Amino acid sequence: MFYKKVAVCLALGSVLLFNSLFALPAQGAVIDDLRQVAAAAAPETYQELAARLNSYTRIYRVEEGDTFEGIARRYQTEPELLAAMNYMEPEATLEPGQFLVLPYERERLYTVAAGDTLWAIARRFGTSVEDLAASNGIVDAKRLRPGTVLTVPAAGSVVTTTRPASRSLNPVSLFWPLFGSITSGFGWRDNEFHHGLDIAGRVGDYIRAAWSGIVTFSGWGNGIYGNMVKIDHGNGLETVYAHNSRNLVKSGEYVRAGEVIAEVGATGNATGPHLHFEVREKGRAVNPEGFLK
Structure with missing residues (x-):
């Protein structure tokens, strides 16, 4: 009986250690390690998500206040598509900790043509100007030369090489919020x-x-x-x-x-x-x- 209790305690300790090592982040994020899903989801949920994960999809953990519209905007897709991929309606309420499947595209290469602007290229490929500039080390968007090969980041990828806008930088740091007269x-x-x-x-x-x-x-x-x-x-x-x-x-x-x-x-x-x-x-x-x- 004593040995059984010890075995149970060791098993529980292993589970707790596994959960602590692969605990999910506090905020919503794209998850690349399925062990994080296994530590938090029911076995049938984990199996279903794992079966749907491939080179064109990713797993996302919902955070407080998330909606399909907000997530779709953040990862540059459509809320209707995102909802359909998860067998839900676009107006459905999402629960913190819930797992979703996101569409995913790998990075691509693009050769700059005459007349191209960073903004136009970003719009064409559904990415952000900031991510496009950071992925290619572009500091001055006005010096975008035809023939330059750009790496277009995958939609929804996170770029950490951002810079804060301030007067100490080039005074033309900001992008136009709207094109118009x-x-x-x-x-x-x-x-x-x-x-x-x-x-x-x-x-x-x-x-x-x-x-x-x-x-x-x-x-x-x-x-x-x-x-x-x-x-x-x-x-x-x-x-x-x-x-x-x-x-x-x-x-x-x-x-x-x-x-x-x-x-x-x-x-x-x-x-x-x-x-x-x-x-x-x-x-x-x-x-x-x-x-x-």
């Missing part, structure tokens, strides 16, 4: 001071993060700004996106440069659909044109 610039406008740029757009046009950072606010600002998003880029630099018809990110979420964060609208005090874009240094509004490419 500037209908109102920075400075005095009649008897009031305009603290940003108004960029014309159509309702529903995508608004993109000018650089990577943490969303510090996403919601109704006030009767002037309407729906707005604020992103903290570090070093006292912040960008503001206002009059949105719909915000697509939440406070506390990390976004990458070029990632879609909202849709153009005319909420708040706006005469028509456009983006009001601000750049703030240590809380003070500065002219965005000094930071934009």
Whole structure:
């Protein structure tokens, strides 16, 4: 009887040690080691996921607040496709710790042609400008020469060689959040001071993060700004996106440069659909044109 108790204790200790060695990360992430899934999932769930894992799929662990739309945006795919791959509806509620199958593409090579821009290439391959620049060591996007062979990172891959935007860098560090004509610039406008740029757009046009950072606010600002998003880029630099018809990110979420964060609208005090874009240094509004490419 004594030896049986010892055997049981040793078995339990082995399980606990296995779980501690291969414990799942606290936040949602792509999982490459299936031992992490085996330590947390029921045997039938593990077998089903393992059978579906191949060179075109990956496993993702859901974190608090995840939705199909948010995950699809982060990994640059469609929420309907993601839901269908997991036999669910796009509006379904996801539970923290739940495992999903993600579509996955390996990196590709692309030869730059005349007239190509980093932004256009990133859009063509469904990746972010920041990831494309970091994967190829590009510091100045204006020096993209025809004939250069670029490595296009896989959709949803994580690039760690990012740089914070700040005035100490090249002043043209930020990307345009929306392509359109500037209908109102920075400075005095009649008897009031305009603290940003108004960029014309159509309702529903995508608004993109000018650089990577943490969303510090996403919601109704006030009767002037309407729906707005604020992103903290570090070093006292912040960008503001206002009059949105719909915000697509939440406070506390990390976004990458070029990632879609909202849709153009005319909420708040706006005469028509456009983006009001601000750049703030240590809380003070500065002219965005000094930071934009």
